[in-house]
Structures are given as structure tokens and as C-alpha cells.
Amino acid sequence: MNETICALATAPGGALGIIRISGAQSLEILSRIFSKDLTNAKANTIHYGHIVATVPAGSATTPAGFPAGPIDEVLVSVFRAPHSYTGEDSAEISCHGSRYILNKVLELLTANGCRMANPGEYTMRAYLNSKLDLSQAEAVADLIASSNQATHHLAMSQLRGGISTELSLLREQLLKLTSLLELELDFSDHEDLEFADRTELMALANKIDKHITQLSQSFELGQAIKQGIPVAIVGKTNVGKSTLLNRLLHEDRAIVSDIHGTTRDTVEDTIDLQGVTFRFIDTAGIRQTTDQVEQIGIERTYAAIDKARIVIWMVDVEPSQEELNKILILTENKKLIIVRNKIDKTKNSPFTLVKIPLIEISAKHNQHIDQLEQAIYQAADIPTLSDTDIIVTNARHHDALVRAQGHLQRVLDGLNNQVSGDLLSEDLRHTLDTLSEITGGQITPNEVLGNIFKNFCVGK
Numbered sequence: 001m002n003e004t005i006c007a008l009a010t011a012p013g014g015a016l017g018i019i020r021i022s023g024a025q026s027l028e029i030l031s032r033i034f035s036k037d038l039t040n041a042k043a044n045t046i047h048y049g050h051i052v053a054t055v056p057a058g059s060a061t062t063p064a065g066f067p068a069g070p071i072d073e074v075l076v077s078v079f080r081a082p083h084s085y086t087g088e089d090s091a092e093i094s095c096h097g098s099r100y101i102l103n104k105v106l107e108l109l110t111a112n113g114c115r116m117a118n119p120g121e122y123t124m125r126a127y128l129n130s131k132l133d134l135s136q137a138e139a140v141a142d143l144i145a146s147s148n149q150a151t152h153h154l155a156m157s158q159l160r161g162g163i164s165t166e167l168s169l170l171r172e173q174l175l176k177l178t179s180l181l182e183l184e185l186d187f188s189d190h191e192d193l194e195f196a197d198r199t200e201l202m203a204l205a206n207k208i209d210k211h212i213t214q215l216s217q218s219f220e221l222g223q224a225i226k227q228g229i230p231v232a233i234v235g236k237t238n239v240g241k242s243t244l245l246n247r248l249l250h251e252d253r254a255i256v257s258d259i260h261g262t263t264r265d266t267v268e269d270t271i272d273l274q275g276v277t278f279r280f281i282d283t284a285g286i287r288q289t290t291d292q293v294e295q296i297g298i299e300r301t302y303a304a305i306d307k308a309r310i311v312i313w314m315v316d317v318e319p320s321q322e323e324l325n326k327i328l329i330l331t332e333n334k335k336l337i338i339v340r341n342k343i344d345k346t347k348n349s350p351f352t353l354v355k356i357p358l359i360e361i362s363a364k365h366n367q368h369i370d371q372l373e374q375a376i377y378q379a380a381d382i383p384t385l386s387d388t389d390i391i392v393t394n395a396r397h398h399d400a401l402v403r404a405q406g407h408l409q410r411v412l413d414g415l416n417n418q419v420s421g422d423l424l425s426e427d428l429r430h431t432l433d434t435l436s437e438i439t440g441g442q443i444t445p446n447e448v449l450g451n452i453f454k455n456f457c458v459g460k
């Protein structure tokens, strides 16, 4: 933390490149290679000038024989502690985006006392200087990685402290529970006094438990939103599954033919629908087969159903009652969309057995695909993603929530079995400590910090 660090903060190849410096010596070091003295520069000011190579005294040329001159014409933004991203004195140099210039400036900075930053080191310093809590620091990485409206929204809400607020609410309730229990302990000798009876404690504990469960269950959706909501396209051979995949992706991704059993392995790709990423998985058609390779493909189809959140079951003729029952059993716990394909050929033979809503399309002739896309989006059941919806997207947070739930379960069991208050407060404290790991309220071990920040880009 005592060292002054520098790094390129932008991706190479642009018209401009930004080099970031942070640490107590930032302005002193920078002044050694800048055409103006910035050691007394005010906070939040921008300075125009040149980066100049310091040439050894007495020589008028660089070692390569070129005359010494400015490296680049730049703008320097100055930030002062504690009102900067890291909470330290810092500066950003906007250079021209040439790889040569940027490397040269970094070289000059390190020659004059800066150290190259590690991945995520700026954000880590921001956390250590209490500019952000740990969950917010993690949101910075998610924000940089966000690729659509949904992932951007989730990262933004976490960065603005969404989960932190939710956790401080839980913390308040847990502290209330603790104090009620302690009241019970303090006055347990006074038989004539009435305190919060255990049903009240139980109600409060249940409420907290429900809240934590809700948060930890949102992780499945959070993961799906981050990685693309998995949608399996399943059905008998030759019904048009691969044709539909290609239609949805707007490209010829999977082989289509009128030979039964064309697709033998799963084929998958993602597209965005209304700002949410969906991952479509085309599968091998289900049929009885003696072909070993095809059989393996069909087993993968069942595995794909298992992993999917939404299953598009495609048919081209009406399934029998028996088939229909099988479909319903296989897709239990999934959102099921039954799609009838090839209506361009078979429109005048309406289905009678299928009672659940059915979407009729022609994948080949692009009929009602927009209607199907709408149904897929609805089946994903994405909450409106308003500011109040907290969706957990981070595996570390999920893990802490599950462990906190374990501790709270012991409290609930204890309350049920008349376990003494002091044992209960112990488990309550574990619940609190585990929850505060998420925002890093307790002292967070270095190893954990290292793991969090190593996945950041250098320069953030």
C-alpha cells in the first residue's frame, strides 16, 4: 500500500490510452517526467503538457542517437486523497494510443519510482481504503464484463450497494433477535417477569430464514443471466429442431437434412432476446436406435434437458397421450414450451390431445418465430429487474448465504427444542459473521482477497 503503482487502464488499439497512477508519490513521480510541476496541483484538475524523457545530464541525444524530445502531448487528470477511486493521491494520463508511447510512458514511470500494478490492485486499494465494500468491488469486475442489459443492470445494482443494503437489513434483524435472547438470559432468574416468549423469537428467526433463502435461491437465476439462460430444443428425429436453432441464431449453425438422426451431439450457441442472453442447445432427436454413437447423443439430450431452465419440446404430428405423459415427466421442474413445427404443411389437422398452450410455427418458412421468442422470454421468468430486486450472481456470496442458513437452522432447531439461550446466541453470532463475509465487514483473510482480485484486469 505504500508503493505508488501504475498501469495501462485501457485496451490496446484505441485512439487514446489512459495510464493510471495511484499512491502517495503519484504527483512527485509524474512531475519528473512531465513538462510542468504537479506536486501542488489541486484536486480534480486537468493539466495539458508533454511527457518528456529524462536524458542523462550532459548528453543531448538518446542512447539510440535521436535528439531528445517530448514523448507525447498529453492531458493529466489529478485526484487527491481521499476523493479518488482508490482513496489515494492519483493521476490519469491520457496519451495517444500508440503502443510505443504507452510502453515508453510506463517505462519512464517505473524508472522514476512506480511499480507496475497487479490485476485489480486499484480496486483492492479502494476496498482497503473503505471506498467500496467487498461486494461492490466484485461488482466492478462484473460491470466491466457485462455484455447486455441484464448483466449490466445486475452489476450496477450491486455496485450501488444493492446487496449491501439487503444484508444490513438482515443484520439489524439478527441483532434484534440476539438482544431479545439476551434479555431472556439476563432475567432468567426472575420467574415472575415476562419477556419475549419463544414464539415471538421463532417468528423473527423464520422471517430472517425466509429472507436468506430467497437471496440464496436467486443465485440460480443470477448464474443463468450471467451465462445465458439454458434452453434445450428437444423432440423426435426430423421434426425440425436444428432448423429452429439456425432460425433463432440467424445463422447456419447446425446441419439440417431430411435424414432421421442428423444431429448426433448437442450444438449450442447464445443470442440476446430483449436484453437477456439465452443459450440454445440443439439436441439429438429421441428415437429407438441400435447405433451406439446415436445412443450416446440421445443420452446427452437427456442431460441437456436436465441442465436446461426452459425446454422447447418440438413435434410435427400430434403426440399420443402416452408420449405426452412422458414429456411432462421428463420436464418436471422445467418451463415447458410445446412447439408444433411444419404448420406450412400440416395446418389443417388441429391437435386435440395437447391441452397446454402450444405454439405453432414453421421454422423453415419463418412463421410465428417472434411469437415463440416472446414465449421463451416469458418462460425465463426474469423479475422486472427493478431497483429493489436483489439477485445474487456471485458464487462467493451464494456460498456464504448457504453457510449462514446452516447456522440459522441450528438456531431454529434450538428454539424448537428449548435449547438454552447462550447456545443459541453462539449460533446467531456465527450467522452474523458468515453474512458479513459478503461485504467484508469482518477482517477478510489475504487469501480470499487475492482470489477475488486476481480475476480483475490490470489497470482496474
Ligand SMILES: Nc1nc2c(ncn2[C@@H]2O[C@H](COP(=O)(O)OP(=O)(O)OP(=O)(O)O)[C@@H](O)[C@H]2O)c(=O)[nH]1
Binding pocket: 236, 237, 238, 239, 240, 241, 242, 243, 244, 255, 256, 257, 258, 259, 260, 261, 262, 263, 264, 283, 284, 285, 286, 341, 342, 343, 344, 345, 361, 362, 363, 364, 365
Ligand atoms: N415443411 C417444412 N419442413 C421443415 C420445417 N422445419 C424443418 N423442416 C425440414 O425437416 C427436415 C428435418 O429438419 P432438421 O432441422 O434437420 O430436423 P431435426 O429435428 O434437427 O432432426 P434430427 O437432427 O435428425 O433430430 C429438413 O428437411 C428440414 O428442411 C418446416 O417448418 N416446414
Ligand SMILES: [Mg+2]
Binding pocket: 241, 242, 243, 254, 255, 256, 262, 263, 282, 283, 285
Ligand atoms: Mg438436428
